[in-house]
Amino acid sequence: MFDHVKFGVSDFAASKTFYAKALAPLGVTIISEGVPSYGVELAATGSTSLCLFQTDEKPAHLHLAFSAETREQVDAFHRAALEAGAKDNGAPGLRPNYHPTYYAAFVIGPDGHNLEAVCHAP
Template identity: 65%
Template structure:
């Protein structure tokens, strides 16, 4: 539920590869790429994730992507770990948020907390 988020990254090539592989199970692909960076989105999506090379050292960011099913959350988690992410919370219910909050968390190449979440029952 966002228009776009721009993340400054320390290694553009590594970050691009990580996010494309980790988010592929959620249908995220390259929408646009130029000398300024890359913009990724789900097909027909109204929000996007943008990456741009920077020498700045931004604070860690928590970003959650919508998954349409628990299976997509599981697939995101496997893909993100295979892409070099670090486990920060295996797929599972998080009833402290609400009874059907099913999510997985990984730490990306720049230390950002990346989540996929499904709010549907079962």
């Protein structure tokens, strides 16, 4: 559905470092970068990209769910995000209230956004 999602962050350098580290286990890397007011684009090969830019405005809180191919990637995302400074918002595990094979982990990122990695595979 989306080509890219772009949102403002309060500390561009910190957010760029955080998202690059937290999303690395999902195969996401920085694919382009400009000045902070333009931002940075992160993506896995051939997928939708995530773009961040510096802003002084207070962005609304978001819930972003990132696709993981395996449950091990979900676990690795959670560990990497915590190591990068995120706050735990739900350890890796099944969420059968969503559907029987919904395996996800949740963290709160630098700007208070609820970030999730999810694997739908059994």
